Amino acid sequence: MPRITEERRAAQRARIVDAMRDAVREKGISSVSMSEVIERSGLSAGAIYGYFPSKDDILLAVAEGLAADRRTELERVIASSPIPPPSQVLRLLLTTIPEFARDGTLVLQVWAEAARDPRVREVFVGVLSTLQTTMEEYLTSWFTQEQRPDPTADARASTRVMAALVQGFLAQSALLEQTDAVAFSRGVAALLGEEPTEAD
Amino acid sequence: MPRITEERRAAQRARIVDAMRDAVREKGISSVSMSEVIERSGLSAGAIYGYFPSKDDILLAVAEGLAADRRTELERVIASSPIPPPSQVLRLLLTTIPEFARDGTLVLQVWAEAARDPRVREVFVGVLSTLQTTMEEYLTSWFTQEQRPDPTADARASTRVMAALVQGFLAQSALLEQTDAVAFSRGVAALLGEEPTEAD
Amino acid sequence: MPRITEERRAAQRARIVDAMRDAVREKGISSVSMSEVIERSGLSAGAIYGYFPSKDDILLAVAEGLAADRRTELERVIASSPIPPPSQVLRLLLTTIPEFARDGTLVLQVWAEAARDPRVREVFVGVLSTLQTTMEEYLTSWFTQEQRPDPTADARASTRVMAALVQGFLAQSALLEQTDAVAFSRGVAALLGEEPTEAD
Amino acid sequence: MPRITEERRAAQRARIVDAMRDAVREKGISSVSMSEVIERSGLSAGAIYGYFPSKDDILLAVAEGLAADRRTELERVIASSPIPPPSQVLRLLLTTIPEFARDGTLVLQVWAEAARDPRVREVFVGVLSTLQTTMEEYLTSWFTQEQRPDPTADARASTRVMAALVQGFLAQSALLEQTDAVAFSRGVAALLGEEPTEAD
DNA sequence: TATGAATGAGTATTCATTCAT
DNA sequence: TATGAATGAATACTCATTCAT
Numbered sequence: 001m002p003r004i005t006e007e008r009r010a011a012q013r014a015r016i017v018d019a020m021r022d023a024v025r026e027k028g029i030s031s032v033s034m035s036e037v038i039e040r041s042g043l044s045a046g047a048i049y050g051y052f053p054s055k056d057d058i059l060l061a062v063a064e065g066l067a068a069d070r071r072t073e074l075e076r077v078i079a080s081s082p083i084p085p086p087s088q089v090l091r092l093l094l095t096t097i098p099e100f101a102r103d104g105t106l107v108l109q110v111w112a113e114a115a116r117d118p119r120v121r122e123v124f125v126g127v128l129s130t131l132q133t134t135m136e137e138y139l140t141s142w143f144t145q146e147q148r149p150d151p152t153a154d155a156r157a158s159t160r161v162m163a164a165l166v167q168g169f170l171a172q173s174a175l176l177e178q179t180d181a182v183a184f185s186r187g188v189a190a191l192l193g194e195e196p197t198e199a200d
Numbered sequence: 201m202p203r204i205t206e207e208r209r210a211a212q213r214a215r216i217v218d219a220m221r222d223a224v225r226e227k228g229i230s231s232v233s234m235s236e237v238i239e240r241s242g243l244s245a246g247a248i249y250g251y252f253p254s255k256d257d258i259l260l261a262v263a264e265g266l267a268a269d270r271r272t273e274l275e276r277v278i279a280s281s282p283i284p285p286p287s288q289v290l291r292l293l294l295t296t297i298p299e300f301a302r303d304g305t306l307v308l309q310v311w312a313e314a315a316r317d318p319r320v321r322e323v324f325v326g327v328l329s330t331l332q333t334t335m336e337e338y339l340t341s342w343f344t345q346e347q348r349p350d351p352t353a354d355a356r357a358s359t360r361v362m363a364a365l366v367q368g369f370l371a372q373s374a375l376l377e378q379t380d381a382v383a384f385s386r387g388v389a390a391l392l393g394e395e396p397t398e399a400d
Numbered sequence: 401m402p403r404i405t406e407e408r409r410a411a412q413r414a415r416i417v418d419a420m421r422d423a424v425r426e427k428g429i430s431s432v433s434m435s436e437v438i439e440r441s442g443l444s445a446g447a448i449y450g451y452f453p454s455k456d457d458i459l460l461a462v463a464e465g466l467a468a469d470r471r472t473e474l475e476r477v478i479a480s481s482p483i484p485p486p487s488q489v490l491r492l493l494l495t496t497i498p499e500f501a502r503d504g505t506l507v508l509q510v511w512a513e514a515a516r517d518p519r520v521r522e523v524f525v526g527v528l529s530t531l532q533t534t535m536e537e538y539l540t541s542w543f544t545q546e547q548r549p550d551p552t553a554d555a556r557a558s559t560r561v562m563a564a565l566v567q568g569f570l571a572q573s574a575l576l577e578q579t580d581a582v583a584f585s586r587g588v589a590a591l592l593g594e595e596p597t598e599a600d
Numbered sequence: 601m602p603r604i605t606e607e608r609r610a611a612q613r614a615r616i617v618d619a620m621r622d623a624v625r626e627k628g629i630s631s632v633s634m635s636e637v638i639e640r641s642g643l644s645a646g647a648i649y650g651y652f653p654s655k656d657d658i659l660l661a662v663a664e665g666l667a668a669d670r671r672t673e674l675e676r677v678i679a680s681s682p683i684p685p686p687s688q689v690l691r692l693l694l695t696t697i698p699e700f701a702r703d704g705t706l707v708l709q710v711w712a713e714a715a716r717d718p719r720v721r722e723v724f725v726g727v728l729s730t731l732q733t734t735m736e737e738y739l740t741s742w743f744t745q746e747q748r749p750d751p752t753a754d755a756r757a758s759t760r761v762m763a764a765l766v767q768g769f770l771a772q773s774a775l776l777e778q779t780d781a782v783a784f785s786r787g788v789a790a791l792l793g794e795e796p797t798e799a800d
Numbered sequence: 801t802a803t804g805a806a807t808g809a810g811t812a813t814t815c816a817t818t819c820a821t
Numbered sequence: 822t823a824t825g826a827a828t829g830a831a832t833a834c835t836c837a838t839t840c841a842t
Contacts, residue, residue, distance in 0.1 A: 004822070028316035030230040034816055044824045045817075055816065086391065105315045112312035114375060115305045116228030124375050139391075148393070158391035160378060167371040168364025175314060175324050178360060191286065191339075191358035192392055193348070203804055203842075212805095234833055244807045245834070255833065403821075403825055412826095428716030430630040434812055444828045445813075455812065486791065505715045512712030514775060515705045516628035524775050539791075548793070558791035560778060564768025571767040575714060575724050578760060591686065591739075591758035592792055593748070604801070634837055644803045645838075655837065 013051050015041045017061045024062065025106040029113055056117055063110045063120045066101045067127035074134040083145045085194045089138060090165055091185030102181075104174025128163060135162050213251050215241045217265060220258045225306040229259070229313055256317055263310045263320045266301045267327035274334040283345045285394045289338060290365055291385030302381075304374025328363060335362050413451050415441045417465060420458045425506040429459070429513055456517055463510045463520045466501045467527040474534040483545045485594045489538060490565055491585030502581075504574025528563060535559050613651050615641045617661045624662065625706040629713055656717055663710045663720045666701045667727035674734040683745045685794045689738060690765055691785030702781075704774025728763060735759050 019040035023032040034055055038045055052058045073096055077089055084092075094102075101107065114121040136159040143151030165188065173179040204212075219240035223232040234255055238245050252258045273296055277289055284292075294302075301307065314321040336359040343351030365388065373379040404412075419440035423432040434455055438445050452458045473496055477489055484492075494502075501507065514521040536559040543551035565588065573579040619640035623632040634655055638645055652658045673696055677689055684692075694702075701707065714721040736759040743751030765788065773779040 028312065031316060033814080035814095038825095046819080046825070047823050049817070050822065108308070108312045108315055111308045111371060111375065112228060112230075115308060116231055121375065128372075128376055146393075154390040157383070157387040157389075159387070160372060160376075160384065161365070161368075161387040161391050164365055164368025164372050164384070165361070166368070168361075168366070168368030171311060171367040171371055172328075172360060172364050175311065175321065176328060183357070184360065184364070187357040187359070187361040189357075190354040191361050193346075233831080235831090246808070246836080247806050249834065250805065428712060430712075431716055433810080435810090438829095446815080446829070447827050449813065450826065508708070508711045508715055511708045511771060511775060512628065515708055516631060521775065528772075528776060546793075554790040557783070557787040557789075559787070560772060560784065561765070561768075561787040561791050564765055564772050564784070565761070566768070567771040568761075568764025568766070568768030571711060571771055572728075572760060572764050575711065575721065576728055576760075583757070584760065584764070587757040587759070587761040589757075590754040591761050593746070633835080635835095638804095646804070646840080647802050649838070650801065 009051070012043070012047075013061070016043065016048055016051055016058055017065060020058045021062045021065065021100060021106065024059075024109050025100075025103055028105075029059070029109045056119075059110075059113055060117065060119050060123070063113065063123045066107065066110055067123050068098065068101070069127065069130060070096075071130055071134050074131075074138055078134075078138045078141055083138070083142045085189070086139075086142065086162065086192060087185045087189035087194055090162070090169075090188055091182060093166060094169055094181035094184065097181075102170075102173070102179070104170045104172070104179070107170045108174045131166075132159050132163050135159050209251075212243070212247075213261070216243065216248055216251055216258055217261045221262045221265070221300065221306065224259075224262065224309050225303055229309045256319075259310075259313055260317065260319050260323070263313065263323045266307065266310055267323050268298065268301070269327065269330060270296075271330055271334050274331075274338060278334075278338045278341055283338070283342045285389070286339075286342065286362060286392060287385045287389035287394055290362070290369075290388055291382060293366060294369055294381035294384065297381075302370075302373070302379070304370045304372070304379070307370045308374045331366070332359050332363050335359050409451070412443070412447075413461070416443065416448055416451055416458055417461045421462045421465070421500065421506065424459075424462065424509050425503055429509045456519075459510075459513055460517065460519050460523070463513065463523045466507065466510055467523050468498065468501070469527065469530060470496075471530055471534050474531075474538060478534075478538045478541055483538070483542045485589070486539075486542065486562065486592060487585045487589035487594055490562070490569075490588055491582060493566060494569055494581035494584065497581075502570075502573070502579070504570045504572070504579070507570045508574045531566070532559050532563050535562050609651070612643070612647075613661070616643065616648055616651055616658055617665060620658045621662045621665065621700060621706065624659075624709050625700075625703055628705075629659070629709045656719075659710075659713055660717065660719050660723065663713065663723045666707065666710055667723050668698065668701070669727065669730060670696075671730055671734050674731075674738055678734075678738045678741055683738070683742045685789070686739075686742065686762065686792060687785045687789035687794055690762070690769075690788055691782060693766060694769055694781035694784065697781075702770075702773070702779070704770045704772070704779070707770045708774045731766075732759050732763050735762050 016037065019037045020032065023036045023040055027036070034045065034048070037055075037058065038048065041048065048058075052061070070093060073092060074089070077084060077092060110120065111124070114124050136155050139155035139158055139162065140151050143154045148154050169181065169184050178184075216237065219237045220232065223236045223240055227236070234245065234248070237255075237258065238248060241248065248258075252261070270293060273292060274289070277284060277292060310320065311324070314324050336355050339355035339358055339362065340351050343354045348354050369381065369384050378384075416437065419437045420432065423436045423440055427436070434445065434448070437455075437458065438448060441448065448458075452461070470493060473492060474489070477484060477492060510520065511524070514524050536555050539555035539558055539562065540551050543554045548554050569581065569584050578584075616637065619637045620632065623636045623640055627636070634645065634648070637655075637658065638648065641648065648658075652661070670693060673692060674689070677684060677692060710720065711724070714724050736755050739755035739758055739762065740751050743754045748754050769781065769784050778784075
C-alpha cells in the first residue's frame, strides 16, 4: 500500500536522474556532488535518499537510461528488402540515438564509471551484447545478399567492428567535437567502397 | 645546482606517474586519492609535491604517457609497396600500442578526465589530430592503389572512421574484455570484403 | 523555510565565535586551528562550515564583537555639565569596555590579524574613526570650557592622542599585565595636572 | 675554535633576521613560512638551522632587534636644562625610533607573537620596564621643575601613561596609517596645555 | 659549514549520508 | 514522505625540520 502513487514515485526518480545526468554532462562525474543534484532536482537530501539508496545508484540509473535497447531499430532494418549496406545501418543507429545520449561527454563519463562500479559495467555489457547479437543477424543477411562465400563467418568476425564504430563515433564526438553522424556514415561508405545511394 | 641528477629526478617522477597510472587502472580516476599514490609510490606527500604541483598534473603526465605519438608506425606503412589494406594498418596500430596503454580501462578513465581538465583534453586532441593527418595520407595512397574514382575525397571522408575504429577497439576492450587486436583486424577485413592475406 | 529558528542560528554562531575567541586569547591567532574551534564549540567541522564560510570569517566575527561602538558612552559625557576632564572620560571608556574585550591579549591578536585581513582592518578603522569623531566633539567642548584660546585647533590636534591612550592602555595590559583602568586614568590626571576630583 | 669567524657568523644571522623581519612586515607573522625566509635570505634551509634552532628563535631575534634599549636618549633629556616638557620627550622618542621599528605593522605582529611565546614577551616586558624606569626619573624631574606639590607621586602615576602614548602611537600608525610623530607630539602638547615652544 | 630533497604530522575544507522534526 | 542541520571521515596540500651528501 504505497503512500504515494507509483506514477509520482517514477516522476520523482526521473527528476533526480535527470539532475544527475545534466550535472555529469556539464562537469564530469568526479566533480558532481550530491548537493549539485539536490539543487538541480529541487528535492531535499532526505527526499533523494528516499528514492535512491546511494549516489552510485543514481549513477547506475543514469547509465541504464543511456543504454537503452536499440534492438527494435536494427530488427526493422533486417526485415527490409533489399538489405541496406552497413553505412546505412550505422547512420540509422547513430542518428536515432536519443538526444541526451548522443552527447559523447556523458557517455565517456559513464564508461569510466563502469570501470569502478561493476553494476554499471553490467549495464553496458548487457546492451552491447544485445546490440552485437542483432548486429550479427543483420550482417549475416547483408553478406548473404552480397553473395559472400561464407556470410556466417564474415558476420561473426565483423560484428564487433560494427559495434566499435558506434563506440568510436561516440568517443570521437566527445574528444574532438566531430558530432556529425551523417558525415561519419558517409565515411564508412567511402571506406567500404559502397556504391553511393540516393539518400546521400 | 641541483643536488640530485636529472636522471634521478626523472626516475622519481616515473615512480609517481606509474603509481598514479596503476591506481587509476585498478580503481578508476574518481576513487584514486593522493594517499593511494603516496602509498604505491613509496614517496612521502611532501616529496611528491616537490615533483608535481598538483594531483591533476600527475594525471596529465599519465595522459601524456598514454598519448604517445604513433606517426612513425603509420609512415612506415605508407612507404611500403604495395600499400597494405586498412585492416593490416589497424592491426599494426593496435598491436604496437604499448603494453600499459592497451589497457582499455585506463584509456577510458583518461578520456573521461579529458572532459574535466582542458589540458588533458588537449593532449588527446593533439595525438588524435596527428593520427588523422597521417591516416589521411595513407588512405589517399591506398584508394589510389585501389583505383577509386576520387581517392582524395574518399580518404578525407573515411579518415575519421579509421580513427574511430582504434578508439572503438579500445573502448570495447575495456567494457567487454575483447582485447584481441588480431581478431579485430580480421573483422575489419571481413567487413571491408578484403581478400585474405597470407599473414592471417 | 528554515528548519531552525533564527534564534538558534544566532546561538550556534555565538558558540563558534566564542570558541574561536577563547582559543585565540589562550593560544594566539597563529596557533589556533579549526580542530581547536571544533573541539571547544562542541560542533562538528561540517556544522561550523554551515554557519561560516571560512576560518577567516569566524575571526572577522570575533573582531566585530570586539569593536563594539562606544559612541553612546562618549555622547552622554559630552552632554553632561560641567564637562568632565579627559582623565574621567578615559576612565569611563576603559572601565566600560566589555569584559571579554578588555583582555589586551585578545585585542593584540586581532590587531595583528588586521594586518593580514583587510576586512578585519576595516572593522577597526571603522570603530576607531567613530571614536575619534566623537572624541573630537568632546575635546572641543572641554577646551572651550577650559577657555583655551583656540579650542577647535587644540581638539583637532589632540583627538588622536586620546585614541592612542586607549590603544596604549590595551597594549600595555596585554604585555605588562597592568590592567587597572582606574590607576591608568589617575595617571592621565597626574600627567595633565588636573585638579583631583572627589571620585578618585 | 670556531670554523668561521664570529664576525661572519653575526653577519649570517643578521641576513636571516632581516629576511624574517621584512617578510613579517609585508605579510604578517602567520603568513610567513620558512621557505619565505630561505628565499629572502639567500641561505639554504640547512644553513639557517645551523644559526637558529627554530623558526620561533628567529622571531625572537626580530623582537630583540625591535626592542632596542631607548635609555640613552631619555637620559640625555633628563640631563638637559631646563627639562623639556612631555610632548618634547615623546617627540624625541618617536622620531628616533629606528626606521624599521617605526613600522607599526611589524610592531603589532611582534606584540601578538608575545602572547604566544613567553620569550618574546619577556623581551618586551624588559624593554618596557627599562623605558618606564627612566621615564619615571624624567617625570620626577619635570614635575619638580613644574613645582607640582608631590612630583614623586605624580611621576609614579603617570609613567605608564607616557609608555602607553608610545605604544598607542605605534598601534595607531599600523591601523590608521597615521604615522606623523611630530603631529602626534603636537597633539600631546595641546592636550597637556603646554605653552608652544619655538621648535614647533 | 652548506645544501636541498625528503619527511610526515598537520591544515582547512568537503561531502555522502543520517535522522530528529 | 519531506526537510535540512548535523556528522565526521576523508581530501588535497603545506611546511618546519632533518640529514645524507
